[in-house]
Amino acid sequence: MLENLLRTGGAFRSAIARETRLTEASVSRILAELRSENLVQETRHPAPYAGGPTSLVTLSNDVAVAGIELSNSRLSFGVGDLGGTLDYVDRMPASPQLDQDEFERLFRVSAAAMQAWTDKRGIAIRQVALSIPGYGREAGNPIYPWDVTRLRDFLGEALPGMPLALTNSVVAQAAFHRYSPSTSYPVAGNHLFLFVGHGVAGVIVNEAASIDAFSAFEIGHMVIERNGLLCRCGHRGCIEAYTSLRAISPIVGLDASEILNRGDSFIDVHGLDSDVRAALRERLVMLGLGLGNALNLHPISSVVISGWPSLMPEEDRAAIIAGIDESLLGGFDERRLSLSFVAPSIGNDPRAALYYAAYCFVSGGGLDARADAHAALEEIA
DSSP, X not given: OHHHHHHHSOEEHHHHHHHHTOOHHHHHHHHHXXXXXXXXXXXXXXXXXXXXXXXXXXXXXXXXEEEEEEETTEEEEEEEOTTOOEEEEEEEEOOTTOOHHHHHHHHHHHHHHHHHHHHHHTOOEEEXXXXXXXXXXXXXXXXXXXXXXHHHHHHHHHSTTOOEEEEEHHHHHHHHHHHOTTOOOOOOSSEEEEEESSSEEEEEEOTTSOGGGOOEEOGGGOBOSTTOSBOTTSOBSBSHHHHSHHHHHHHHTOOHHHXXXXXXXXXXXXXXXXXXXXXHHHHHHHHHHHHHHHHHHSOOSEEEEEEGGGGSOHHHHHHHHHHHHHHSTTOOOTTTOEEEEEOOOTTOTTHHHHHXXXXXXXXXXXXXXXXXXXXXXXXXX
C-alpha cells in the first residue's frame, strides 16, 4: 500500500483497494494503523466524479529520508520527504578517481554537517540510501575498486543508528523516474532504461519486480574503438569516453561544472552551429552502436533513454537509430524495438538517491530499523 502511494503520489481509498486487491474495510483498518504511525495523511480533495470520494490518501510529509550520491564528480548529501522535496543539500567536489581514504574523509565531513542540520531542527532520518557508480557487480566495482567490507563498516560507523541501503547509480535513477511525479514516463512494460550522464549505464526494468532486484550493467565501458579516446577506467575507446557529459563538454564549449549549473537546459540547440550538431550526432551514432551490441546480448523490445541525448531534436536523435542499425542483429526495426526519451535530470543529485531511500522505507513497511546501520548493510550485501 505504501509503495502504491509512493508511485501514484496519492490515491482515494477505492483506488487503493483496487490496486492492492484488498477490501475497502481492510484498507480502512490498515490506513488507521498507518495514520497512528504518522506514515500517511488524508486531505480533502475534489471528487473525481459526482458523489465520489473526497478524501485523498498521501504519504506523510513528516517522514524524513536522506539520499547520498557519488556522481558528477561530487559527493552530494540531501535530506527530504517521501514526496521527493529536498530541504537540505550539500555537495562537495570529488575526483573521478576518488580513492577510499579520500571518500571516507569527504563522507565524514558531509555526514557531520547533515547531522548538525537535522539535530538543530529535531529531525530524525528514517532511511538513508547511498548510490555509487558500478556498485553491486559480483566481480567487484571497476570504477571505484574499494574494499566493500571496509566500506560497510565505515558507513555503519559514520551513520550510527541510521538504516542504510547501497545501490548502483543507475538503479537510483530508475527509482527516480518510477516514483517522481515530475517525470512523464513513456512506457509501462518491461524495458531497458539507459542513463547517459557522467557515466553511461543501463538497467533492465522489470515492472513485476522490486527496484532493489534490478541488475545494472555498465554499457559505458564497452570498447567500440581500439586505441581510441582515454576513458576514466584506464582503457581506450570506451563508449563513455565519447558520449558522457565530460566527453561532449568540449564540443558544446562548456566545462562540466557549467553543464551541471545549467542542468537540463544546458544545450540550446538553436545556439549550436552545424559543425557542433554534426559532432554530437557522431557521438550519438557511437551510443547507438553500444546500445545495439547490448541488445544483442539481452534482447528486449523497448528502450528508454535519459540524459543529454533527450535534449537533442528528433532529427538528431535519429543518429542513435543509425548506430543501432549498424550493430543490432537484423538491424533496427521499429516493429521489434521502440525507442523513447525522458528528461535528463542533469545536476539534480542527490534527488535520485532520495527517491531510492523513499522506496526502501516504504518497501520495508515504513518500520523504524532499530538495528545499527552495519546490520542493515549486511542484509543487502
